[in-house]
Amino acid sequence: MKRAFAALLAVMTLLSGCGKKTEEPAGLYYEASGIAPEAVLLTVDGREVPAARYFYWLTADCDYLAEQAGGEPDWSADAGGQTLDDYVKRQALDATVFYDTVEALAEANGCVLTAENLSAMDSDWAAQAAEYGGEDAYLDILTQMGLDRAGAQLLTADYYLYEQLRALSLAGGSELSPADGAASDFAASAGVYTADVLVFPNADLAAAALSDLEQDPEKDPAALKDGVYTTVTAATGDGTLPAAAEQALAGLEQGRWSNPVETEGGVYLLRLLPTDMDAAAGLWFDAHIQSLASGAQVVPAKEYGDFTAASFYKNLSAARTAKG
Structure with a gap:
């Protein structure tokens, strides 16, 4: 070393x-x-x-x-x-x-x-x-x-x-820390969101997973073997999610899963969550x-x-x- x-x-x-x-x-x-x-x-x-x-x-x-x-x-x-x-x-x-x-x-x-x-x-x-x-x-x-x-x-x-x-x-x-309210102001202006994301290779698998999740709202999405699961906090339009997936999030009730969203990178299921303000502060830092x-x-x-x-x-x- x-x-x-x-x-x-x-x-x-x-x-x-x-x-x-x-x-x-x-x-x-x-x-x-x-x-x-x-x-x-x-x-x-x-x-x-x-x-x-x-x-x-x-x-x-x-x-x-x-x-x-x-x-x-x-x-x-x-x-x-x-x-x-x-x-x-x-x-x-x-x-x-x-x-x-x-x-x-x-x-x-x-x-x-x-x-x-x-x-x-x-x-x-x-x-x-x-x-x-x-x-x-x-x-x-x-x-x-x-x-x-x-x-x-x-x-x-x-x-x-x-x-x-x-x-x-x-x-x-x-001196690198955001001033009071700066991170929340940034989150609002940048359209920062937090969401659970599941990605499947085809629409049939996504539809089957959505049925499982709706029947058992407490089901762990990470346990669904056919999908890739992650939770993201991102600014709208920064490329973290495809535009179609972000559009589906825009009209989604918090805590509910979206219908399957087909994109070039796979079929998405999304669930809007309360914004993770710690992660938003990290995004503020990147922008700063x-x-x-x-x-x-x-x-x-x-x-x-x-x-x-x-x-x-x-x-x-x-x-x-x-x-x-």
Whole structure:
């Protein structure tokens, strides 16, 4: 564990812009952009952010678009009044700023990785390695993303820091905690709801389950073997539930099950519950952090204009091919 922590600190030092390397730039991101991974590509509220952090998100976004397109995306296509190229660069920038904001808040609030966090990160790593057929295979995949183990763990660390910040917010008494009434106001304005959700592969199974539930209102929905059961608290329109399922909830009496609702992802049964205000406070926190990130002062370096998503991804793909 000490070795893992030392490795994590080392990469955090590298990617925060401290301890500049003297050797020639190298690596997948450099081959794709001509920009050294440790070079400062932008500042967020005065904090220097290395190019590697941005290029990770740009790589992930470009890979997703290429997968959806079944090949090279049309970078000139319209994406909400801008080209797809500009859109994906902005998406990567927003993600970079968001997680830098999280790290800045963690520093300001004394949040650091705990021994429990480090143990969980080791478990995360082992689980991912097992999923991909072993550590060597997993490292090969990370290499294609421009990462090594330390870089991947740095990204994982942001998740644990974010959860520490959330815990501070929910505990109250922190500058991150909602003011009196803020969470309930947010819940009302965002249309936050809490519901039991059952999803079935077909309408016949859903109808049979509904009959069981109506005959025995005390029946545990988790005991229905053919459905997948969960309880969700979400804001209307955030994508947690399909639009048709949310529409069924809108006119539903609290405590009653809906009729089966057919969607592309399965057939839903829904039961509206009293809003879980603790979960709503968590959603308020998510929106608050997003607002802080959106309001951050972001100053890109001149090098940010030296590449497009198209040029970056073309060079990235060529570098991947060359490395086999």
